[in-house]
Amino acid sequence: MSYYSPDALLTDAQRLPCTFENAVQGLGFLDPSSTSSTIPAGTTLQLPLWLAEMLAVSQRMGTPNNVLSLDNPPALSSRVLNALKADPKTVELRQLATHFYALGERVLGLWDEPELEEVLIQTYKARTAEIADLAHNPQGAIGGEAGVFLRGLDEDERQLFRVAHESAKMMKQFMTERSTKN
Incomplete structure (x- = not known):
């Protein structure tokens, strides 16, 4: 940033x-x-x-x-880290900190915490896979657990979802146009 x-x-x-x-x-x-x-x-x-x-x-x-x-800020407390280790997709990061990953990055710049770093990396990986899946299958993202998950995305994840969703729409449009030309 x-x-x-x-x-x-x-x-x-x-x-x-x-x-x-x-x-x-x-x-x-x-x-x-x-x-x-x-x-x-x-x-x-x-x-x-x-x-x-x-x-x-x-x-x-x-x-x-x-x-x-x-x-450590409350958003990066041991209770939150344990919840993220258990299942990162169930934690509403936006409730903890609107810019959760940016806060984690800044905290890691202040002191060395290998466990925090590993939890943030694993959380991002797990949540990114879910975000990509929901961005490419928007019908399933409207309600239920997926809706709760999407509401809990931090700002970086929301931007990732928007980009992935737009790219999926553009790819579908491209493939439709290509198939009609052939």
Whole structure:
């Protein structure tokens, strides 16, 4: 994704749980429940990904500790990962994060989690096969389990479905035109 793409901006706006390791002056406005201009050490807040990332990599002058530590977002919690391992097609990714895979990619850029990487890859593979099948057979995609599955697609998957559906329509049109010419 490019820096100025709406999808990148929306991914950056997703919130991550963060715990402040040190007291930080001047950022009290980030905590809506605080009347102080200082965030005390141990405070846990949900911050936008872009801000959490910047604060996590910055260090306070004179201390070896980071300003805050990042936790996995709820969309990538162990409960969600276990559900994805069990059956990726039953999880409504859109309910977890509109840009689920983009969030996973950004989190993987922040810390090394081979298990998370493997789950995301396997999830994408399994769901992509289902998306391709539904895109080529749209009659079965209207209701029932297929309809629930399609409503739960994240933005990348929705775009994939649109492209696959359009290509299937164009191929069918091409084959029809070709057979009528012969």
